[in-house]
Amino acid sequence: MPETEDSGARKNLSMYHNVKKGDILLIPRLPDWGSVAIAEAVEDWNDKEKGYRFEIDDEKKDFGHIFPANYIGCFNRHGKDVSGNIQSTLKARNRFWNISRLSEDVEKIMKNLEGNKESTSVIENIKNIVSEQVKPYFNxxxxxxxxxxxxxxxxxxxxxxxxxxxxxxxxxxxxxxxxxxxxxxxxxxxxxxxxxxxxxxxxxxxxxxxxxxxxxxxxxxxxxxxxxxxxxxxxxxxxxxxxxxxxxxxxxxxxxxxxxxxxxxxxxxxxxxxxxxxxxxxxxxxxxxxxxxxxxxxxxxxx
Missing domain, CATH: 3.40.1350.10 (Trna Endonuclease; Chain: A, domain 1)
Incomplete structure (x- = not known):
């Protein structure tokens, strides 16, 4: 919440103030490590009645953070329809950042998703599986x-x-x-x-x-x-x-x-x-x- 004194929580204020109904959100590492989920915000994040809620979902038993959004689909971060600009911005480590300047790149990915929730090909899925299995063998x-x-x-x-x-x-x-x-x-x-x-x-x-x-x-x-x-x-x-x-x-x-x-x-x-x-x-x-x-x-x- 905006009035919190917790320094970690205050890093989320940009989401609280800036995510509005209809915004397109990219969520890295979902549903798996090499993928990026696309969702559309259903409400304003700071809407006290319908927006973000700090509580555990009774059905999903998740991590205690709920925000209403519609799942559009997912894509492989290294897929053929993913621009260099998108690949670069996905390397950012901060919690939330604005990608409005990349709207055309995102629209292209979403267009390729029409009729299919995933843009990942068999080859791209093979890469994801291999990378997940290789990681445990490195100290x-x-x-x-x-x-x-x-x-x-x-x-x-x-x-x-x-x-x-x-x-x-x-x-x-x-x-x-x-x-x-x-x-x-x-x-x-x-x-x-x-x-x-x-x-x-x-x-x-x-x-x-x-x-x-x-x-x-x-x-x-x-x-x-x-x-x-x-x-x-x-x-x-x-x-x-x-x-x-x-x-x-x-x-x-x-x-x-x-x-x-x-x-x-x-x-x-x-x-x-x-x-x-x-x-x-x-x-x-x-x-x-x-x-x-x-x-x-x-x-x-x-x-």
Whole structure:
């Protein structure tokens, strides 16, 4: 609800305010991993009587979130009738985003669905089945640990900014990721600036990121210096006139359990922290977006 103080719930406010009756919604990963469901909103999301309800459906026993919508059909995200623009926007990791600029691409998919609820061919379904069965055979954590260990050996503190920029660009292709180091960093305390466009192109939202390559427990003096540095982003006048919506501290090598003092101080200033374990997950997601699995499988079969 709009009056909630829960930061996680407030991330859903864009749905509450902007989903209206008749809107077409794309829902990734439904009904299976490689598919995208298409639905039409039956009511306004914020209609208090007929719209979204936070309750469990008596019949379906679902997750406690109900919104009335008509199921139109589903398509394979890599299908022949899916444009590059659609494939790109489906890689976004945020909970909800506006795709009105892709209305023609969506209409083409829906036209191909006429008379058939699914646009997936037998070949596309084979790909979905194979990908689902292959995943359990990879030790993803071990693989990611080894990759990040190599990163830590080869990259200096300043190079980690480039690493993180590359990671975020792979995971969030719709965001602008800017390196902001240099002389003005003394004023804004930001290594990377993530810029998100609002519903109108002139509306911008900024996320300030500070990257630190410290190991182990951070001393009290360094904790204070880190907080003071990244907190400068709050009072800075950004060139794009964007609103600062988040401050994130990335600790490339430090672990959460080693730094209760840093966590406590960052919480006071509403600064989020990404420690090494969570960073590994982000890095691995970016790798999956960029590697050529066919080349890897070919090498495995030749061994």
């Amino acid at each position: 993803l954590k071990e693989c990611c640990d080894q990759i990040v260990d190599e990163y830590n050996q080869k990259f200096t503190a300043s190079q980690w900014e480039d690493v993180l920029k590359n990671v975020l660009e792979k995971i969030y292709p719709g965001y602008e990721i800017e390196k902001r180091g240099g002389m003005k960093e003394e004023e804004h305390g930001t290594d990377l600036l993530v810029v998100i466009s609002g519903l109108s192109n002139s509306e911008k939202y900024n996320i300030a990121i500070q990257v630190k390559n410290y190991k182990g427990e951070i001393s009290d003096d360094n904790v204070n210096n880190i907080i003071e540095q990244i907190n400068k982003a709050k009072g800075y006048k950004w060139e794009n006139d964007g609103k600062l919506i988040d401050q994130i501290l990335v600790m490339t090598s430090s672990k959460k359990e080693e730094n209760p003092k840093l966590i406590e101080e960052c919480k006071k200033k509403d600064i989020k922290i990404i420690f090494s374990e969570e960073l590994k997950n982000l890095i691995f997601k970016s790798i999956i977006e960029s590697i050529d699995l066919k080349e890897i499988f070919d090498e495995m079969l030749q061994e």
